[in-house]
Amino acid sequence: MKYQFANNIPESDEDPVGNILKVAGDPKVISFAGGLPAPELFPVEDLKKVTNEVYDESGREALxxxxxxxxxxxxxxxxxxxxxxxxxxxxxxxxxxxxxxxxxxxxxxxxxxxxxxxxxxxxxxxxxxxxxxxxxxxxxxxxxxxxxxxxxxxxxxxxxxxxxxxxxxxxxxxxxxxxxxxxxxxxxxxxxxxxxxxxxxxxxxxxxxxxxxxxxxxxxxxxxxxxxxxxxxxxxxxxxxxxxxxxxxxxxxxxxxxxxxxxxxxxxxxxxxxxxxxxxxxYNIDDHIAKIRDVYRRREGLMMDAIKKYFPKDARYSHPEGGLFIWVEVPGVDTPSLFNTCIDHDVAFVPGEPFYADKVIPGTFRLNYSNMQDDKIVTGIERLGNAIKEAIDKKVEV
Amino acid sequence: MKYQFANNIPESDEDPVGNILKVAGDPKVISFAGGLPAPELFPVEDLKKVTNEVYDESGREALxxxxxxxxxxxxxxxxxxxxxxxxxxxxxxxxxxxxxxxxxxxxxxxxxxxxxxxxxxxxxxxxxxxxxxxxxxxxxxxxxxxxxxxxxxxxxxxxxxxxxxxxxxxxxxxxxxxxxxxxxxxxxxxxxxxxxxxxxxxxxxxxxxxxxxxxxxxxxxxxxxxxxxxxxxxxxxxxxxxxxxxxxxxxxxxxxxxxxxxxxxxxxxxxxxxxxxxxxxxYNIDDHIAKIRDVYRRREGLMMDAIKKYFPKDARYSHPEGGLFIWVEVPGVDTPSLFNTCIDHDVAFVPGEPFYADKVIPGTFRLNYSNMQDDKIVTGIERLGNAIKEAIDKKVEV
Structure with missing residues (x-):
């Protein structure tokens, strides 16, 4: 039937970031687009142990x-x-x-x-x-x-x-x-x-x-x-x-x-x-968090070193001391077309547009390092550097 | 600080049903006020077994x-x-x-x-x-x-x-x-x-x-x-x-x-x-549901028989063929004061008022049988019958 939605419900059924994640999901693409924590760090065995205790000690109450x-x-x-x-x-x-x-x-x-x-x-x-x-x-x-x-x-x-x-x-x-x-x-x-x-x-x-x-x-x-x-x-x-x-x-x-x-x-x-x-x-959750920090520190370091090596001079980027993300700005570049160039190079990010409430700064995008194997970080950033250079060259041609 | 809530947020912080459940939570009260399924029927061991399989087979994905x-x-x-x-x-x-x-x-x-x-x-x-x-x-x-x-x-x-x-x-x-x-x-x-x-x-x-x-x-x-x-x-x-x-x-x-x-x-x-x-x-969840039905059928039957035995003639009630609740109407009785009389008799229900969108039918209340042991159902309904009679008598005196 034809629905009459409430006033604040967006008309579009599109999920732009969802679409980006789909494109980036191609197995040959190295995708820095996601925002996921590293699943290999999940304390599966510890959680399994305490879950069994919950079922045994207070199963009915918990359910x-x-x-x-x-x-x-x-x-x-x-x-x-x-x-x-x-x-x-x-x-x-x-x-x-x-x-x-x-x-x-x-x-x-x-x-x-x-x-x-x-x-x-x-x-x-x-x-x-x-x-x-x-x-x-x-x-x-x-x-x-x-x-x-x-x-x-x-x-x-x-x-x-x-x-x-x-x-x-x-x-x-x-x-x-x-x-x-x-x-x-x-x-x-x-x-x-x-x-x-x-x-x-x-x-x-x-x-x-x-x-x-x-x-x-x-x-x-x-x-x-x-x-x-x-x-x-x-x-x-x-x-x-x-x-x-x-x-x-x-x-x-x-x-x-x-x-x-x-x-x-x-x-x-x-x-x-x-x-x-x-x-x-x-368990002491801080011991677990320390492991997460160690891995993310290493991955962020690898990404930062590769960025310094492979990105053109024009590119600016944040220097996070924690968390999951690096933010990049390549002044003057159109992000959606940069994204397409990146997909041609088998690498992906999330374009900056949807993160802005009002005025968009073009040429910005987000990179995630928490959920990527070390070697792929370096290869991916090399590809991304090449794609950015290509996008800048194209821009100059126009 | 002084908050300015959105227009549709209720001004009152009161939770009338929450308050009733608190009063009814006194251990000496037989409370038909809740709406809980019977926890002794939860398939704790079966859920524990499949939970372990989930952790073993797809723990990272599930987390x-x-x-x-x-x-x-x-x-x-x-x-x-x-x-x-x-x-x-x-x-x-x-x-x-x-x-x-x-x-x-x-x-x-x-x-x-x-x-x-x-x-x-x-x-x-x-x-x-x-x-x-x-x-x-x-x-x-x-x-x-x-x-x-x-x-x-x-x-x-x-x-x-x-x-x-x-x-x-x-x-x-x-x-x-x-x-x-x-x-x-x-x-x-x-x-x-x-x-x-x-x-x-x-x-x-x-x-x-x-x-x-x-x-x-x-x-x-x-x-x-x-x-x-x-x-x-x-x-x-x-x-x-x-x-x-x-x-x-x-x-x-x-x-x-x-x-x-x-x-x-x-x-x-x-x-x-x-x-x-x-x-x-x-598992076949219908096998599990069959167990729930058997227990609720028995409890509803016990409650219905006790209602017929102990409630005054004036009281009307629904005849559920499933689910968790019986609805009672005692025409002309004020439910909040009946509730207080019931608490004096160590028995409780949920008064009907909050279930009405607009016009309230007085003297109505909800009884739950799913989460009550068999013997307490009979004792509780006997107490409730006495409380109702007392409330009707009071009404007549006035």
């Missing part, structure tokens, strides 16, 4: 309905971890979600009326943009440099948009740029949020995956009045297939989140919550 | 990100099951959700603009009402009798509300009434939906749990042009803690659902999807 806020023992483990990171909280500040994607969605649902402004980094996590769009938000991108969002531009954006509901930031090893906001800017962001009385949504899936440089405390540790909604996930530090993330916020707000959570999926998978709680009780 | 539509092998198993129930479909008609609650939420998100009408049974599943409310829907309740929604009243409601987006129905062993819509009425509902060009949302979590009478085919089997969105779940036939449900709809619409699903939680727990797919491949 039964539970509470919307999430399994208390898991929230206890998370609260401990959060306190170690400098975020003071107890379990009533924490709600479990079906991954960070749901944390973003619930926040938008709680706060955004159509036409409300959401301020984001430029570029930013594209699936957050999809969420904000689905609630009819007006999105305003704030330019970044290597130190994260520019604070003068942020203040201007807030002034220009008095109906701003919150600032959405991925402060550490951002997707897509790999950049990290400095401590000074985090403090400044809080000052601006205080001054104009707006909230901050701090999305921190990658913060624990630091393989170089010094830790920077979460934005939430700088706040004075609990205006930061902090969110993180087990997707990058354990396994994304489990779809378990969490929100840390003021207790009264967590109560509201919990009522909303109940309407969207009652609660997140209870068996999985029991498995992760057990895993965290029996 | 990695997957596709929004859901694990193809699980969708294949569901498609087979749906075809056996008379719903013709293949895997592209099916999307996996984080339980039926999410199926309802995604449907509302896709279709409902604030002010749009959603027609529901009166009474109906209260957490569906919470969803529709969260999108600003105007809800219209249609009266029922023992054969389900009254079709003349439905047609009138559709005529009166030209902005109706869909009819929400729980046609089999409805929550809260336990009633089942007859085949004639299902056909008539399709005729009305065709005539006025509106959609039907068929929520069928209980249909497989029939312990008496004859099967009635899903509403969707009567349709002419795929206007029915059918949804079901593993919550009542396997285990609700796993939070896995599904939608069956026209392929083009499933594509749209899938894009929305991606924005709300990327995909449902992949490990759990693998576990259920493996379970369905290795």
């Amino acid at each position: 039964q309905y539970s509470i919307a806020a999430g399994y208390p023992k898991l929230r206890e483990q998370i609260a401990k971890r959060m306190n170690r990171s400098g975020i003071k909280c107890d379990i009533d500040n924490i709600m479990i979600t079906t991954g960070s994607q749901q944390s973003i969605d619930l926040t938008a649902k709680l706060f955004v009326n159509p036409g409300d402004t959401v301020i984001v980094e430029q570029p930013t996590y594209l699936c957050a943009l999809d969420v904000f769009r689905s609630y009819g938000a007006h999105m305003v991108g704030v330019p970044m440099d290597d130190d994260g969002m520019k604070m003068d531009a942020l203040e201007q954006a807030v002034k220009d948009n008095p109906n701003t509901k919150f600032i959405y930031t991925v402060p550490s090893f951002q997707n897509p740029t790999g950049r990290t906001m400095t401590a000074d800017r985090r403090q400044k962001m809080i000052e601006i949020a205080d001054k104009y009385n707006i909230m901050i949504l701090e999305d921190d899936p990658y913060g624990a995956i630091r393989f170089a440089g010094k830790d920077v405390a979460p934005v939430k540790t700088f706040e004075h009045d609990e205006r930061v909604i902090y969110m993180s996930t087990f997707s990058k530090i354990l396994a994304p297939g489990l779809r378990i993330g969490w929100i840390v916020a003021e207790k009264a707000l967590v109560k509201k989140f919990t009522l909303m959570k109940q309407t969207v999926d009652v609660h997140s998978d209870n068996l999985t919550q029991h498995i992760i709680a057990k895993y965290m009780a029996e | 990695q990100y997957s596709i929004a539509a859901g694990y193809p092998k699980l969708r294949e198993q569901i498609a087979k099951r749906m075809n056996r129930s008379g719903i013709k479909c293949d895997i592209d008609n099916i999307m996996i959700t984080t339980g039926s609650q999410q199926s309802i939420d995604l449907t509302a998100k896709l279709f409902v603009n604030p002010g749009d009408t959603v027609i529901v049974e009166q009474p109906t599943y209260l957490c569906a009402l919470d969803v529709f409310r969260s999108y600003g829907a105007h809800m219209v309740g249609v009266p029922m009798d023992d054969d389900g929604m009254k079709m003349d009243a439905l047609e009138q409601a559709v005529k009166d509300n030209p902005n109706t987006k869909f009819i929400y129905t729980v046609p089999s062993f409805q929550n809260p009434t336990g009633r089942t819509m007859t085949a004639d009425r299902r056909q008539k509902m399709i005729e009305i939906a065709d005539k006025y060009n509106i959609m039907i949302l068929e929520d069928d979590p209980y249909g497989a749990i029939r312990f008496a009478g004859k099967d009635v085919a899903p509403v969707k089997t009567f349709e002419h042009d795929e206007r029915v969105i059918y949804m079901s779940t593993f919550s009542k036939i396997l285990a609700p803690g796993l939070r896995i449900g599904w939608i069956v709809a026209e392929k083009a619409l499933v594509k749209k659902f899938t894009l929305m699903k991606q924005t709300v939680d990327v995909h449902s727990d992949n490990l759990t999807q693998h576990i259920i797919a493996k379970y369905m491949a290795e």
Whole structure:
């Protein structure tokens, strides 16, 4: 039949990034397009062991309905971890979600009326943009440099948009740029949020995956009045297939989140919550994270060295100290046609366009190193360097 | 800080049913208030076995990100099951959700603009009402009798509300009434939906749990042009803690659902999807369902016999042939004060009020028999009968 969708539902059924991943999925293509953690690092045997214990010790409880806020023992483990990171909280500040994607969605649902402004980094996590769009938000991108969002531009954006509901930031090893906001800017962001009385949504899936440089405390540790909604996930530090993330916020707000959570999926998978709680009780997850850091450090290093060797001088790129991504800008090049040239060279990336809320910087793209074997990183970057040179030459010909 | 919530977010943080369940949770109270399946029937050992196989055979794949539509092998198993129930479909008609609650939420998100009408049974599943409310829907309740929604009243409601987006129905062993819509009425509902060009949302979590009478085919089997969105779940036939449900709809619409699903939680727990797919491949889930039916048949029978023995003549009640619930009406009694009298008698139910979209029928309440030991059913109903008599006497005194 002919459907009449709600106003905020996009008309197009196209999934541009999905299409790119399909093209990049050809086995002869070396694809830096995905954003997946390395599956060979998943602690399969450890998870299997604790899963058996969950079935034996509390199988019926784990398979039964539970509470919307999430399994208390898991929230206890998370609260401990959060306190170690400098975020003071107890379990009533924490709600479990079906991954960070749901944390973003619930926040938008709680706060955004159509036409409300959401301020984001430029570029930013594209699936957050999809969420904000689905609630009819007006999105305003704030330019970044290597130190994260520019604070003068942020203040201007807030002034220009008095109906701003919150600032959405991925402060550490951002997707897509790999950049990290400095401590000074985090403090400044809080000052601006205080001054104009707006909230901050701090999305921190990658913060624990630091393989170089010094830790920077979460934005939430700088706040004075609990205006930061902090969110993180087990997707990058354990396994994304489990779809378990969490929100840390003021207790009264967590109560509201919990009522909303109940309407969207009652609660997140209870068996999985029991498995992760057990895993965290029996293993030191930081030992596991250390292994992830080591592998990603090596892969990022290989990619960076190859970029320096094979990319033309015109190309600029970020220098991540953690996370999964490097961001590249080749000024003046048209990204979609560069993508096609790359496919001819059997290599792929995600073009920059969908990561921008408004103004697009052309010639930008994202590279992922977390999920690629060492030798292919070098070969792939060599191919990519050749494709970029070819694209630049073509441009000059025109 | 002081939050400015979106327009459709309820102001109150109260969770009236949550509060009732808390009061009813006192160990000396025999509570028929919950809506839980019997945990002693969960196939813990079988699930443990297939979970170990999933870890051994495809652990990394099950722990990695997957596709929004859901694990193809699980969708294949569901498609087979749906075809056996008379719903013709293949895997592209099916999307996996984080339980039926999410199926309802995604449907509302896709279709409902604030002010749009959603027609529901009166009474109906209260957490569906919470969803529709969260999108600003105007809800219209249609009266029922023992054969389900009254079709003349439905047609009138559709005529009166030209902005109706869909009819929400729980046609089999409805929550809260336990009633089942007859085949004639299902056909008539399709005729009305065709005539006025509106959609039907068929929520069928209980249909497989029939312990008496004859099967009635899903509403969707009567349709002419795929206007029915059918949804079901593993919550009542396997285990609700796993939070896995599904939608069956026209392929083009499933594509749209899938894009929305991606924005709300990327995909449902992949490990759990693998576990259920493996379970369905290795075991006949209908053998398991037969065990559930046997136990629920016995418990419903015990409750019905006790009702006949201990309830006053004034009390009316439904006669479910499946599912988890009996609906009671004691004309003229005030339910909240009856609830308090019951708590004094150490017995509990869920009062009817929150199940009504608009006009409330006083003196109604829901009883659950699926999750109660046999002896307690009889004792509890005896207490309840005494409490009702006391409430009626009080009423007469006033």
